[in-house]
Amino acid sequence: MNYTCPYCKHHSTITDPNEYYNWERIYIENSTSGNVGLAIHAVTCPNKDCNKLKLRTMLTRVNMVNGEEGIGIKEWNLMPESTAKILPDYVPTSVTEDYYEACKILNLSPKASATLSRRCLQGMIRDFHKVTKHTLNDEILALKDILDTDTWDSIDAVRRIGNIGAHMEKDVNVIVNVEPEEANLLIQLIEQLIEDWYVAREDKKVRAEKLRQVVQSVEEKKQTKNNLSVD
Numbered sequence: 001m002n003y004t005c006p007y008c009k010h011h012s013t014i015t016d017p018n019e020y021y022n023w024e025r026i027y028i029e030n031s032t033s034g035n036v037g038l039a040i041h042a043v044t045c046p047n048k049d050c051n052k053l054k055l056r057t058m059l060t061r062v063n064m065v066n067g068e069e070g071i072g073i074k075e076w077n078l079m080p081e082s083t084a085k086i087l088p089d090y091v092p093t094s095v096t097e098d099y100y101e102a103c104k105i106l107n108l109s110p111k112a113s114a115t116l117s118r119r120c121l122q123g124m125i126r127d128f129h130k131v132t133k134h135t136l137n138d139e140i141l142a143l144k145d146i147l148d149t150d151t152w153d154s155i156d157a158v159r160r161i162g163n164i165g166a167h168m169e170k171d172v173n174v175i176v177n178v179e180p181e182e183a184n185l186l187i188q189l190i191e192q193l194i195e196d197w198y199v200a201r202e203d204k205k206v207r208a209e210k211l212r213q214v215v216q217s218v219e220e221k222k223q224t225k226n227n228l229s230v231d
């Protein structure tokens, strides 16, 4: 199984000792859920610097033909609690908090999740691009000439989808009905923009600092050499 660790983002192929799956039928009087069973899925990240546990559990129906695992009814992410990616410290706390919360309640309440995502998106635009307008839609439109084509196309594509587009016109705190897939798209857009904006800016800063240090050490060596030849 191909696996991307939700904690360290390490990509790997998971083999047996790092993965566990078990399903067990629950023998109990019929409830309104019918005949059910519980599955457990656990993965340990093979990256030695991480080794963190991902754990989820699924309630499923029992296949009445053979008494084995049937279709899923509900699933819970236990560790980590949501599918949110762990964001680096240099992303503003308000953005991080809205993003984590939006991921956490995605399945429970897509409309609450989408509301948080819209607020998060607005927070990012205001913080990163220093653009503040009356509505999120106006703020997005103001980015058209600032952003590279790929980033703009991603935002525009999500903006044009069904309900989301209409909601961008409203105050970000107004709760509006959306489908789970739409709420999920907003989360994916936020993840991409965090990479394109905050992570890319930080990487650039780190590379520039490394280069500055190399230049400094070359200069120092040169200086020492000059001093020696003067002596």
Ligand SMILES: [Zn+2]
Pocket: 005, 006, 007, 008, 009, 010, 045, 046, 047, 050, 051, 052
């Ligand atoms: Zn990991």
